[in-house]
Amino acid sequence: MPDFALSPEQESLRDMARKFARTEMAPHAAECDRTPRFPEEIYRKAYDLGLMNLNVPTEYGGTGLGLFDQCLLVEELAYGCGGMTTSVIANCLALEPILLGGSETQKQRFLTPFCSAYNFASFCLTEPSGGSDAGALKTRARRSGEEYVLDGEKCFITNAPHASLFTVFATVDPALRTRGITAFVVPRSAAGLSTGKDEEKMGHRASSTSTVRFEGVRVPVADRLGEEGEGFSLAMRTLDQTRTPIGALATGIAQAALDHAAGYALKRQSFGKPIGEHQAIQIKLANMAQAVRAARLLTWYAAWTIDRGAKGTLESSIAKCFASDAALHVADEAIQTFGGYGYMKEYPVEKLLRDAKLTQIYEGANEIQRTVIARELLRQYA
Amino acid sequence: MEIVVCLKPVPEAETRLRVASNGTTLDVEGVKFVLAGYDESALEQALLLKEAVPGSKVHAVSFGPAPRTEEVLRSAIALGADLATWIEGPSGPGADPVTAARVVAAALADVPHDLVLCGKQAGDDEAGLFPGALAETLGLPDFDSVVDLRWDAGAGRFTFLRATDAGGERWQVPVPCVIGLQQAWNDPRTAKLPNILKSRKAPIAKRAAAEVPGPASVPVGFALPPPRTGARLIDYKTPDEAAQKLVRILREEAKVFP
């Protein structure tokens, strides 16, 4: 029999993240959004509590959780603040290529010192000329003796201004398209590496996003992950792992929106009764509750599938795509439930809409997720 | 130093309590029990003392049924308790505080203790009877509403602050003793994820509850407070005006004073 009950261990992990999100993150969410501010003191606490390198095995100093447990935590954190969660979990994305494609020596060399202190890493795939078509990326890696020389620019890179380590995708030969793409690990100290100014964003404003420039950055061959040309598949395999937690992040935002809306519907009066007694509002809440639960269950299912050793491309794309669409819709309906107050920055729901929007875009835009879903689906009918 | 800290699983703060159909107990079906409030502060105090006094051990003790008692002890281990003893208790809402104190006292007969810490009252019934009853049964002195407990190595005594209406009293007390901690003065720590994972596999010593006389008290009935009605907002421009309007309402409408 499939079992939806969490183990006592999972409940205690979830309770811890819930407490952290509600006592440490949520009280600062509005201020960090408004200012905007990258709350280092909160991220440092998150690191101390083991919330930052969730996917790194304990032998390299991480927390060593499976995807399902990661998703439980990420949903709770996102309930407190979506933007902070993006920054807290970005190390998982940036370090996954090392976990999947690094040699044992590379894992020990990069992960162990990185995880032993409060550090950020950034995953550098997207470029100004395009993110969805990652195969067409332009950043060049030219071999020169026992080194590569990197030239190019990445954009929209989460935590880049604060990162000490970068996993970078570059091409040894653009004519080879995906088969030219190669992955490297580059420390912040590398000469010629620079990060741009913090972008002004619509949401996730507690997170930090910038460009990363590579101007003649020399990278030893020993810091290449896998062989030349293996980078594209490494990036895709990385995203297969990290897409599902985005579903969890979206679910957390959606749950927060539903909770705010339901609470308000019980209190706000119109025409002599709480608005929650008007059927139009009841239907909204009923639909929102369905969307939240479906998002959570699809996320759990994808995580469970991947934890059992399957690739889970179809399941994780469905989870990410559905949950992020659900989050946007639920946040929108929460604003509608609040009426005019919902549109005011003084109330928490408009931020949820702005935060939800990103989950449809990053880690593979939903158009791309649908392309993947259809491709995987049609393959089963062919 | 051997520090024992007594922990009671209590319903999560957000729980909507229901009275059981018999009217004399709470319906705890589906209620989530946690380590909370005064007991959280007591455990935090135990951990602070352990960090300050090299070679100390914190021993968490709890009396109650599965699964909540085990869960509370595992939380304590995740936070830093070195040992845990689970005294198995009957299922349902739990024993009265004096009976619980007698059972725990019996168990402490073979548990070394230089200091026994508890919340000054439980986070659920807030009875405040347990520390006194425990001390009485153990034949130890007890002190309650304590904050900032320290070990004075020179004097070989504990010192602490006791909040009073008039301010604070600084006390110096002998070893061993029972101390009931005030809550929320010491910012209880959060368990780290790796410690939560380790706590799941930590050993917990399980033992049967001793036969004790009792029950010491039996609830005759529980009732939820009547739903509140008629909250009223006073319209005002200045604090003076607000005070005048409020006094008029209290005097003329509510007739609280003539």
Ligand SMILES: Cc1cc2nc3c(=O)[nH]c(=O)nc-3n(C[C@H](O)[C@H](O)[C@H](O)COP(=O)(O)OP(=O)(O)OC[C@H]3O[C@@H](n4cnc5c(N)ncnc54)[C@H](O)[C@@H]3O)c2cc1C
């Ligand atoms: C706040 C934020 C943080 C980010 N963090 C990171 C990070 O840490 N690392 C990183 O590498 N990237 C990061 N990204 C980049 C993100 O992954 C990309 O923005 C995303 O992949 C889309 O790429 P693009 O912006 O270039 O849009 P484009 O690829 O130009 O797409 C534009 C539109 O066209 C659609 N489209 C494109 N191709 C197709 C197609 N074949 N069929 C149908 N529709 C299509 C897209 O879905 C989209 O709607 C971040 C982005 C943001 C906004």
